[in-house]
Amino acid sequence: MIIRKATIDDTSNIAKVQVESWRSTYSGFIPADYLDSLSLSEKEALWHKVISANKSSTYVVEIPSHQVIGFVNGGPEQTGAFPYSHELYAIYILKEYQQQGLGIRLFQELAKDGIHSFVVWVLAQNPSREFYKYLGGRKIATEMVTIGGVNLEEVAYGITLTKMK
DSSP, rough: EEEEEEEGGGHHHHHHHHHHHHHHHHHHHHOHHHHHTHHHHHHHHHHHHHHHOOOOEEEEEEOOTEEEEEEEEEEESSSSOOOOSSSEEEEOOOGGGGGHHHHHHHHHHHHHTTTEEEEEEETTTOOTTHHHTTTEEEEEEEEEEEEEEEEEEEEEEEEEEEEOO
């Protein structure tokens, strides 16, 4: 598997990974009609804007057939409310490729860009939140968010990566 800096040409594949990941991860606690309504074209436009702006770090992981199967995006912490210099905006890996160390490898790429201390917001019902605890994350805040008409708890974890192996 190859991990590399994302380019504009990756926006369609990043959008596909994000939508598919949302549908597989959040099924059961975010309404199906909301998940079904996620628009690939809207996500592609969003990622085109993000990558074009060049204000954050985005990396993709692809398999030998050049299919993008995951990505990470991080940059400056946006609120100033936390004692962390950066924020993890998104990390998604297709379900069939999870639990293979790819999340750690993506974080290693962010670390090369100087992202060692960050806050990440994750839905409390998201089983992937255990990954942030594994990285040494500690719960620093909670808030309620509404997605698809459902109120959900979102948890902020603060993480300082001391060593990336």
